Amino acid sequence: MKDMIISNLKQVHDRIQNACKQSGRNQSDVQLLLATKTVPAENIRIAIEAGETLIGENKMQELRDKDLVLKSLNIERHFIGHLQTNKIKDVLKYATCIQSLDRISLAQELDRQLQKQGKNIDVFVQVNTSYEESKFGLLPNEVTAFIKEIKKYDTLKIKGLMTIGLLDVQKEKMQPSLRLLREIRDEIYAEGIEDQHKLLLSMGMSQDLELAIAEGSNMVRIGTSIFGNRFLGKEIWNENIAE
Ligand SMILES: *Cc1c(COP(=O)(O)O)cnc(C)c1O
Numbered sequence: 001m002k003d004m005i006i007s008n009l010k011q012v013h014d015r016i017q018n019a020c021k022q023s024g025r026n027q028s029d030v031q032l033l034l035a036t037k038t039v040p041a042e043n044i045r046i047a048i049e050a051g052e053t054l055i056g057e058n059k060m061q062e063l064r065d066k067d068l069v070l071k072s073l074n075i076e077r078h079f080i081g082h083l084q085t086n087k088i089k090d091v092l093k094y095a096t097c098i099q100s101l102d103r104i105s106l107a108q109e110l111d112r113q114l115q116k117q118g119k120n121i122d123v124f125v126q127v128n129t130s131y132e133e134s135k136f137g138l139l140p141n142e143v144t145a146f147i148k149e150i151k152k153y154d155t156l157k158i159k160g161l162m163t164i165g166l167l168d169v170q171k172e173k174m175q176p177s178l179r180l181l182r183e184i185r186d187e188i189y190a191e192g193i194e195d196q197h198k199l200l201l202s203m204g205m206s207q208d209l210e211l212a213i214a215e216g217s218n219m220v221r222i223g224t225s226i227f228g229n230r231f232l233g234k235e236i237w238n239e240n241i242a243e
Pocket residue numbers: 035037058080081164205206207221222223224225
């Protein structure tokens with residue numbers, strides 16, 4: 001297991017490096033987040049000991065169960081799954097960033113809890129750029145108004161936008177949903193809602209890492225290419241089921 005994870009990590013870093021070269025981007029502008037849903041804490045530890053520092057979990061339960069092993073390691077944990085309001089309190093114990101902010105009621109409740117604790121948290125706004133029923137996220141045309149609205153919550157530090165692109169065997173089908181996230185960000189800049197260069201794009205997974213980097217991704221979230229298949233069948237991209 002250890003050898004596999006280490007050699008997979010090397011391959012993923014090579015892919016990132018090549019994709020950056022191809023699109024004339026700096027490798028330092030693209031972070032690697034390990035998507036660790038269903039991955040045992042001991043396997044995550046192998047990747048961390050190999051130098052990784054950023055992981056993303058989809059479920060509060062998994063954050064909690066793996067905390068015993070992971071809390072002593074020097075890593076940052078993001079929450080990248082659909083977040084139910086009643087799980088906020090627990091998620092805030094472990095995560096320093098919520099990448100799946102997708103509704104005002106969630107922003108309100110996060111703000112309420114954070115105020116109580118005198119803390120703040122990083123957030124990415126999740127956008128459903130593929131318009132698929134199976135995914136959470138704001139619709140593209142709702143994003144600018146949403147960002148304006150959540151700026152009033154001082155406890156939420158807006159870091160960027162996140163999307164799960166449309167996955168397909170054909171490149172031409174995957175590209176539009178990645179490009180759209182960049183276009184939405186540029187529109188936010190053009191309207192003066194956020195300062196240029198402030199917003200990061202979290203997009204790109206095992207299948208579409210190269211395309212995402214070509215479209216401007218600043219954070220790729222990789223699971224399968226590092227830890228192997230999750231054996232959850234082809235419904236994995238139904239976020240409702242993943243929940
Ligand atoms: C599982 C997951 C990923 C990683 O997907 P892989 O195809 O395994 O690389 C990325 N982002 C989110 C939100 C995920 O749930």
